Amino acid sequence: xxxxxxxxxxxxxxxxxxxxxxxxxxxxxxxxxxxxxxxxxxxxxxxxxxxxxxxxxxxxxxxxxxxxxxxxxxxxxxxxxxxxxxxxxxxxxxxxxxxxxxxxxxxxxxxxxxxxxxxxxxxxxxxxxxxxxxxxxxxxxxxxxxxxxxxxxxxxxxxxxxxxxxxxxxxxxxxxxxxxxxxxxxxxxxxxxxxxxxxxxxxxxxxxxxxxxxxxxxxxxxxxxxxxxxxxxxxxxxxxxxxxxxxxxxxxxxxxxxxxxxxxxxxxxxxxxxxxxxxxxxxxxxxxxxxxxxxxxxxxxxxxxxxxxxxxxxxxxxxxxxxxxxxxxxxxxxxxxxxxxxxxxxxxxxxxxxxxxxxxxxxxxxxxxxxxxxxxxxxxxxxxxxxxxxxxxxxxxxxxxxxxxxxxxxxxxxxxxxxxxxxxxxxxxxxxxxxxxxxxxxxxxxxxxxxxxxxxxxxxxxxx
Ligand code: FAD
Ligand code: NAI
Numbered sequence: 231x232x233x234x235x236x237x238x239x240x241x242x243x244x245x246x247x248x249x250x251x252x253x254x255x256x257x258x259x260x261x262x263x264x265x266x267x268x269x270x271x272x273x274x275x276x277x278x279x280x281x282x283x284x285x286x287x288x289x290x291x292x293x294x295x296x297x298x299x300x301x302x303x304x305x306x307x308x309x310x311x312x313x314x315x316x317x318x319x320x321x322x323x324x325x326x327x328x329x330x331x332x333x334x335x336x337x338x339x340x341x342x343x344x345x346x347x348x349x350x351x352x353x354x355x356x357x358x359x360x361x362x363x364x365x366x367x368x369x370x371x372x373x374x375x376x377x378x379x380x381x382x383x384x385x386x387x388x389x390x391x392x393x394x395x396x397x398x399x400x401x402x403x404x405x406x407x408x409x410x411x412x413x414x415x416x417x418x419x420x421x422x423x424x425x426x427x428x429x430x431x432x433x434x435x436x437x438x439x440x441x442x443x444x445x446x447x448x449x450x451x452x453x454x455x456x457x458x459x460x461x462x463x464x465x466x467x468x469x470x471x472x473x474x475x476x477x478x479x480x481x482x483x484x485x486x487x488x489x490x491x492x493x494x495x496x497x498x499x500x501x502x503x504x505x506x507x508x509x510x511x512x513x514x515x516x517x518x519x520x521x522x523x524x525x526x527x528x529x530x531x532x533x534x535x536x537x538x539x540x541x542x543x544x545x546x547x548x549x550x551x552x553x554x555x556x557x558x559x560x561x562x563x564x565x566x567x568x569x570x571x572x573x574x575x576x577x578x579x580x581x582x583x584x585x586x587x588x589x590x591x592x593x594x595x596x597x598x599x600x601x602x603x604x605x606x607x608x609x610x611x612x613x614x615x616x617x618x619x620x621x622x623x624x625x626x627x628x629x630x631x632x633x634x635x636x637x638x639x640x641x642x643x644x645x646x647x648x649x650x651x652x653x654x655x656x657x658x659x660x661x662x663x664x665x666x667x668x669x670x671x672x673x674x675x676x677x678x679x680x681x682x683x684x685x686x687x688x689x690x691x692x693x694x
Contacts, residue, residue: 233364234354234364234365234366235260235262235363235364235365236259236260236261236262236342236363236364236365236366237254237259237260237261237365237366237367237564238250238251238254238259238260238261238262238365238366238367238368238369238561238564239261239262239263239264239344239348239356239363239365239367239368239369240254240261240262240263240264240368240369240371241263241264241348241356241368241369241370241371241372241509242263242264242265242272242370242371242372242373242505242541242543243263243264243265243267243270243271243272243332243343243371244271244272244273244274244275244371244373244541244542244550244553245271245272245274245275245541245550245551245553245554245557246272246371246373246540246541246542246553246554246556246557247263247265247272247369247371247372247373247540247541247557248263248270248271248272248332248335248336248557249553249554249557249558249561250369250371250540250556250557250558250560250561251263251336251339251341251557251561252335252336252339252341253557253558253561253562254341254561254564254565255339255340255341256339256561257561257562257564257565257567258565259561259564259565261339261340261341261342262341262342262343262344262363262365263336263341263342263343263344264344264345264346264347264348264356264358264363265343265344265345266345266346266347266348269325269326269329269330269333270329270332270333270336270343271325271328271329271332272373273373273374273375273542274550274553275325275328275329275332276325276329277392277393277396278392278550279550280324280325280328281321281322281324281325281396282392282396282413282416282417282420282581283581284320284321284324284325285317285321285396285417285420286416286419286420286581286582288317288320288321289317289419289420289421289423289424290423290583292310292312292317292423292424293423293424295307295310296310296311296312302619303619312401312424312425314399314400314401314424318397321396344358344359344361344363345358345359346358346359346361347359347508348509349508349509349510349513350368350509350510350511350513350514350516351510351513352513352514353513353514353515353534353535353536353537354366354368354536356368366536367536367537367538367564368514368536368537368538369530369537369538369539369540369560369561369564370509370524370532370537370538370539370540370543371539371540371541371543371553371557372504372505372506372509372543373504373505373541373542373543373553374502374503374504374505374542374543374548375502375503375505376391376392376498376499376502376503377500377501377502377503378498379408379466379498379500381466381467381468381469382408382466382468382469382496382498383469383471384498385471387471388471388472388475388476388494388495388496389469389471389476389495389496389498390495390496390497390498391497391498391499392413392417392497392499394497395417395420395421395495395497395499396417398421398495401421401424401425401426402421402426402493402494402495403426403427403494404426404427404428404429404475404492404493404494404495405418405421405422405426405427405428405429405493405494405495405496405497406428406429406430406431406476406478406491406493406495406496406497407428407429407430407431407496407497407499408431408466408496408497408498408499408500409430409431409432409433409498409499409500409501410430410431410432410434410436410437410438410460410462411437411438411439411499411500411501412438412578412580413497413499414430414432414437414497414499415430415437415438415449415453415580415582416580416581416582417497417499418430418458418497419456419582419583422456422457422458427457427459428457428458428459429458429459429460429461429491429493430458430459430460430461431461431464431465431466431478431480431491432460432461432462432463432464433463433464433465433483433500434462434463434483435462435463436450436462437449437450437453437460437462438580438586440578441578441580441586441588441592441640442588442592442593442594442626442638442640443592443593443594444593444626444640445586445588445592445626445640445642448623448624448642449580449582449586449642452584452622452623452642453582456583461480463482463483463484464480464481464482464483465480465481465482465483466478466479466480467479467480467481467488469496471496474494475492475493475494475495476492476493476494476495476496477490477491477492477493478490478491478492478493478496502542502548503521503522504518504521504522504523504524504542504543504544505542505543506518506522506524506543511524514534514537515533515534516532516533516534516537519545521545523543523544523545524539524543524544525544525545526538526539526540526544526545528570529560529563529569530544530556530559530560530563530569531563538560538563538564540553540556540557540559540560541553541556541557544556546573546576547576547578549576549578551576551577552571552573552576555571555576556571559571572658574590575589575590575654575657575658576589577589577650577651577653577654579646579647579650581647583644584620584622584623584642584643584644584646585641585642585643585644585645585646585647586641586642586646587640587641587646587647587649587650588638588639588640588641588650589638589639589650589653589654589657590628590636590637590638590639590653590657591628591637591638592628592638592640593626593628593638595638596628596637596638599637600630600631600632601630601631601632602628602629602630602631602637603628603629603630603631603634603663603687603688604626604627604628604629604687605626605627605629605663605683605684605685605686605687605688605691606624606625606626606627606683606686607624607625607679607680607682607683607686607691607693607694608621608623608624608679608694609621609622609623609624609625609643609676609679611679611682611691611693611694612674612676612678612679612682612693613673613674613678613693614674614675614676614678615643615644615676615679617674618644620643620644622642622643622644623641623642623643623644623646624641624642624643624679624683625639625640625641625643625649625679625680625682625683626639626640626641626683627639627653627663627666627680627683627684627686627687628640629662629663629687633662634662634663634664634687634688635660635661635662636653636656636657636661636662636663636666636684639653639657639680641653641680643676643679644676645676649676649677649680652677652680653680663684663687663688664684664688665684666680666681666684667681667684667685667687667688669681682694
């Protein structure tokens with residue numbers, strides 16, 4: 231039938247959806263993108279990656295200026311004070327600029343933005359607002375939202391989710407974060423730097439699940455030094471909010487005596503779950519798996535021909551760059567090209583101070599697969615880090631003991647998020663630790679620590 235309105239209809243304009251739509255249009259396909267938010271860019275640009283990084287950056291600058299930390303560089307600042315309204319203002323500006331930028335890119339690439347919530351009416355048609363649209367291909371990129379915790383009702387005032395924690399009108403005296411994952415540590419850092427006491431209640435025995443064990447231990451040590459109170463192996467059983475604060479009831483995860491914690495504000499950050507509610511997947515012949523995700527094959531195709539899924543709504547890490555790469559790949563597959571994402575090499579970064587980044591296997595995972603060699607180098611021995619008085623952390627390289635192939639790289643460092651790109655690229659090209667060790671690195675730079683860690687895999691680093 232030739233009466234399709236579009237070759238491609240993308241549902242959701244987050245980093246997965248908007249990138250898929252732009253790429254599809256670039257490939258000559260008639261493309262539309264349905265988005266129910268008032269602005270494009272999804273969770274990431276509106277209430278996720280971008281506003282959180284805007285506050286992380288600003289709060290770090292405030293902390294540097296206010297804490298006296300710059301005195302060691304001969305910079306004395308007296309009377310530094312916080313203008314929280316202005317800090318929020320620059321966050322909103324950053325979001326506005328970038329979401330507006332996507333709108334411009336849609337126009338430039340002739341992607342139609344269909345404003346409103348989309349729901350399937352059949353496998354090849356979707357209702358958006360009062361309009362029904364037929365498309366040859368439909369890409370589901372509806373993202374994810376906060377996982378609720380029974381007994382802890384988010385009210386947006388005293389008990390907030392990550393979006394609410396970005397908007398607090400004043401610095402809480404005591405912020406309790408439920409969940410010691412990425413959001414908890416990043417947004418906890420923001421408010422800690424701005425003067426709050428921050429307690430993190432984590433169910434597991436360590437924070438930052440999924441990361442290399444040694445990295446998690448180092449992070450714990452550094453966060454405690456910064457003033458975080460970390461209550462691991464602890465569960466929240468009730469939360470009672472009043473006009474003035476929240477009374478939380480907690481007890482050991484394994485069971486035991488309950489106690490109460492008083493907080494001004496509670497941030498609930500125990501993970502996110504895929505957005506499929508209201509999509510009427512059944513009308514398209516689709517269902518979700520046990521984790522609420524839409525299953526796909528290697529090409530991002532669902533079990534229904536012509537329907538595809540990418541990003542947080544599909545299996546894999548819930549990360550913007552994973553969603554973006556899948557967006558490009560799915561558009562290329564729809565256009566008859568070969569779109570591939572190497573899911574073994576998706577880097578992850580926690581944007582705290584220092585940053586924490588990793589790619590590939592953890593030491594624990596690598597050991598399960600065979601014999602390994604590990605090389606480590608501390609920033610205490612890196613000349614640039616020493617000069618900058620920025621010596622927290624290390625680089626750790628995990629290599630296959632038989633062929634020296636790099637299996638995983640973990641970095642704790644102020645610049646870890648930037649440095650990890652080199653490791654991802656090396657691993658994408660199948661590098662050995664020797665390849666990295668014999669690659670010339672500019673001096674004096676933090677990435678020299680990566681070279682030294684690679685030297686440590688096979689023998690000895692020079693500067694240690
Ligand atoms: P989303 O960005 O969630 O976008 C989906 C869009 O679909 C939404 O705009 C939604 O309104 C729309 N939608 C849903 N259902 C419908 C419907 N039926 N009809 C129409 N529209 C619909 N990741 C990183 O890689 N780096 C970071 O630094 C980072 N920081 C984060 C900080 C926070 C506080 C949070 C919450 C997340 C962060 N993430 C980060 C995760 C990142 O935001 C997500 O992985 C990413 O946004 C997923 O992209 P997506 O396109 O799959 O979905
Ligand atoms: P998360 O999965 O990173 O961490 C959730 C934490 O909550 C875990 O440590 C878990 O053990 C704990 N938890 C679960 N149930 C609990 C309970 N009942 N009581 C106490 N603790 C409990 O999820 P988070 O931090 O909510 O972030 C969601 C997603 O957003 C992440 O998976 C990440 O992919 C993405 N994100 C990425 C960022 C980045 O790339 N820098 C920044 C922020 C979010």
